[in-house]
Each structure stands twice: as structure tokens, then as C-alpha cells.
Amino acid sequence: MTPAPQGSPGDDGGRRSGALTRREIGKLLQLAGPQLRALPSLVLLGLAASLAETLGITLVVVFLQLAMAPGEPLPVVGGLLEMVFSTARRFLGTEHADLALMAAIVGLIAAKAGLGLAYSLLASNIRTALSERVRNRLHGRYLTMPYAEVRGYDQGELLDALATSSWALADAAMAVARMVISACSIMVFGAVLFGLSWRITLIAAAGSIALFASLHLLSRRARRLGEEMRQVNHGLALGSLVVLQGLRTIRAFGQERRFQEEFERASGRARTTGMAVEHLHALIPPATEVGYFILLCAVVVVAQASDTPFAITLACVALLYRLQPHLRELEANLLAVAQSEPAMRTVLAMLGDARMPAEPSGNLPFTGTRERIRFEGVGFTHPGASRAALADTSFEIPAGAVTAIIGESGAGKTTIVNLLLRLYHPGSGAILVDGTPLEAISREAWLSRLAVAGQDVELVEGTVADNIRLARPDATEVELRAAAEMAGALDFIVALPEGFDSWVGQQGLNFSGGQRQRIGIARAVLNDPDMLILDEATNALDATLEEEVRDRMRRAFAGRTLVLVTHRLDTALVADHVVHISAGRIVEAGPPASLPDLAAMRRPSFSDRRRPGTASAEIR
């Protein structure tokens, strides 16, 4: 199989940048689903915490005022509280009322802490649940999106989206919740401030808006850095995957230093981009503080000029001081949302905007092929490819017989297999199973009758037993051993120190090529299929073993459909039916004896030399 085309669906080039559109935001809200319902509670908790804080501050001011300057007029809210407090003093006596005031202050501090804790716990629940939801949706999409489409993304991008970008929506939702809280808190503070002095409120509002607007200019840079960060993470994930998957090749070719240097370059880019993001966020506190200091100075000057009482000036300054973190938080969260936009767009692209039509899946039951599978003028072109992998191909696979699909490398053999496995769908024409279009048949029912071993059907991390049981997790020990025996794998598996529990390693690297192939065949056989496809599934075995395994399979699958995809002429010559393909077109098809081109193709090759006395040759 040829590698996946780069630069098609997962290409960064085609992705638009800039703020999210209303449509994209709508899609994101849909994606967030039930978790969104918890957001109002989160906002309420945040607001309650903020209110407890504001009241606490005002009570402290009342307390100080009564202690230091009794008799001086108090601001609106403070005045109201003082009234309540004076009444309490009359009824409870001074000492008890003072104690009650202090208890109220302590109570509000405790309430603020408790509400803050509840807020944090709820926020972390929503955040992790949101990320889980996105992660699961992405993972599900990888498994179900048209195979040709998923191959258009490089694996680094898929991995990065799952590991990193899946958090973007959760982080943005949290940032939005905090922005609502900050905005509400600012309004509460603003209202109290207005009650104290409208002049000071006006100056504070004008100053805050100016400060806010200047810091907001940074959001464009935050968005750009978010996009850079996404690309850097993608590059790192891809680099790591290439090294992990190609470890043996890299070391065999002595390329360790080059790959280390490349990784260090990508890692360095991650550091500089991460640093730029942090620097951007680090800018906010000092800039806000300086801006606020100037604002507070202006407030004091105006208060003095307008003969505002000291208590009111003190309360205003205290409130403005406490307002500053809320403004800072609002600004920081605006930047955070801008920064996560590129990652959110990636998630949306992978989840929603399928560039290919949704995978067609019918629901007709299927109990096995009675007569034949027919390719009727089937054409298929890989996304982004300039040439059709299959062009107007028509041929048959008779049921209950051995069919050999032969052709040179790149002829289109594996494409035929992938079409049968419904990994691909014909771009034109149709595949008919006893006259019924394959796409009308339930996918599950069809695949339950089919098994494949060979090219591109790799072993996965896990034990030998896990790998063989992949298609049928409920298979018994006896069935497992029988399948291994038929694949000629039992002897070497039981000779392993841990037998069927031996770990196969990445892509089965703990085993030889021939052993891997036999484990793959055992997996296919365990499925007890009506149709077995062996895609160059025995070419790594030695000649005797290959013959032995093929004989066993022929006996075991007598009366069932066996499809052998091969370059080997000898395999084709003993099949019941041959489909000869070249450059995506059918050259000839029928029983081997009836195909003149097949006989003409015989020529000595390496496989002849390794098996003296046979009439084998390879189609290249």
C-alpha cells in the first residue's frame, strides 16, 4: 500500500484563521452538549463567592469607620449596614453587636472560601467531562470516518487532536464562565461604587474601558500564537510517532543523530512558542497594575477636588483595588479564548466537516454469498491522487471457489481488498453480492462473514492471544489453539516462555515476519469466515511452510470462498479463478487454463531459485 497523501484534509494551509464564526460557535455549543447545562450553576457559584467578598469588604469598612471615626456619614451600602448595625447595638448591646459584626465578617470570609472551593470542584468536573466528551467523539470519528479520509490526515495530527486539542473546547468553556463571573462581579462592584460616588465611578469606568481596550489588542497575537502552538504540538506528535514507529529502521540506517536533531528543533519551537504565550499572559498583571495605579491616583485627586468624605474615598479605593483582579481575569480569559480558537477549529474540522460523503451502510441482512460477488464497472480514486487506482473494473469472485487476484505492484489489488472490506467505497460502478449492491447490506453482517490477513492488517500492541482474539474476543482456548494450528503458528507460540500470553510489541516487532504473518492468519481463521482474503499473507514463510499452510487452508476452507492476493504465478495457476489486473484495469479474468496472458507471463525469478523444481514466477 502506498503512504497516505500529505497535505490534503489535515493540511494547515487550507484552514482559515481569525475569530470563530457564529456558525462555528453554534457547532461548538452543540458539541459541548449536556455539560453546558452545568455552566449557569458554575456562574452562580462564582457570583455568590464574589458577592460574599464584596459584602465582606464593605463590612470591614463599616467596622473600621465605627472604630476610627464614629459619627462620620457612611456611603449608601455602608450606611444601610450601619443602620442595621446601630439597631443591633441598641437591642444586643455594644459588645454583642460588635461581636456579631466580626462574626459576620469571618462568616463572609468563610463563605467566600467555601463557595470558591465549590466553584473550583464544579469547574474541574465540567472541564474534564467536556474534554472527555470531545476526546470520545474524536476517537469514535477516527474509527468510523471513511477510511480514505482518515488516511488523509497524518497520524501526528490525529494524535495531537486527541491528546491536546480535545482540551481546547473545555478550556474555552471555562474561560467563558470565568468571563461571565468577572463581568458580573465588575457590575456588582460598579453598582456599589456608583452608590458611593458617581464621579469616581465615571472616572473608574472610563479608565477601565481604556485599559481593557488596549489590552484587548493582544488577542490577535494570542490567536496567532494559538495557531502556532497547534502546529508545533502537531509537529512534535508526528516527530515522536515517526521515531517510535521507525525505531528499527532509523537505527539500522544510523540516522539517530538526524532524528534527535529534528526532534530538538521541534522541541525548541515548542519552547519558544510556549514562552511567547506565557510572556503574553505575563504582560497582563503588570500592565493592569500600572494602569490601575494611575486610575487610583486619578480617583484620589478627583475625590479631594470634590470634597468627598474620607470614608467614601477609602471605600472606593478599596473596592477599586479589589476590582482589579476581576478585570485582569476578564482580559486573561479573553486572550485564552482567542488562543484556543485554532485548536477548536481543528476539532470541528475533524468531527464535522467530513470532506467525503458519510459512510454508506445499508441494513439488509446477510447470510453468505450464494453465487458470486461481482464488480460492475467499479472505479476508485484515492483522495488527492492524480490517477485512478481502479478504472471501470468488471470481474467476478465466484462463491465457494479459490480466486487469485494477481497483478504487478501498484496494480490495484489491495484497493480491491479494501473495497471488499468496505474501507473504501466505489467512486463509480457497484459491487454486487448475488445481485444486491454491497452498500445495501448491513456492514456488521457483511464483515462478520469475512476475514482478512496479510498486507496492512497489522498486529497491535498486546499479547499473542489478544491479537488472535481481536476479531472474536469471546473465542475459547480450544478455538484459539485450533486457529493457531491451522495457521502453522501453534508450535512456535507454545514454545515461547509465555506462550499465548507473550507480548507482540509494536506492530509485532517481537516476532519474525513469518511468525507475524501466521499470527495474522490465525486471527482471520478464528473468525470462521465464509470468505477469507489472504493479501500476500504467506509471502514471508519459507517455501515448505507456505505450501503446508496453504494446503491446510484449502482443506479447511473447501466449499468456502478463498481470495488470494498475490504476485506469485504458481498461486494463480492452482486457483479455480484468476483476476489479472494491471494499472487499475482488468487484463483478463477466468479459470487459469483459459487465460493466455497468464501463461505468457511465466518467467524465472528469485522464487524459482529458492524452490527448485517448481513452476513459480513473480508478477512485477
Ligand SMILES: Nc1ncnc2c1ncn2[C@@H]1O[C@H](COP(=O)(O)OP(=O)(O)OP(=O)(O)O)[C@@H](O)[C@H]1O
Ligand atoms: N492512500 C492512497 N493515496 C493515494 N494513492 C494511493 C493510496 N493507496 C494506494 N494508492 C495508489 O493506488 C494504486 C493501487 O494501489 P494498491 O495498494 O491497490 O496496489 P497493489 O496492487 O496492492 O500493490 P502492491 O502489490 O505493491 O501492494 C497505486 O498506484 C497506489 O500508488
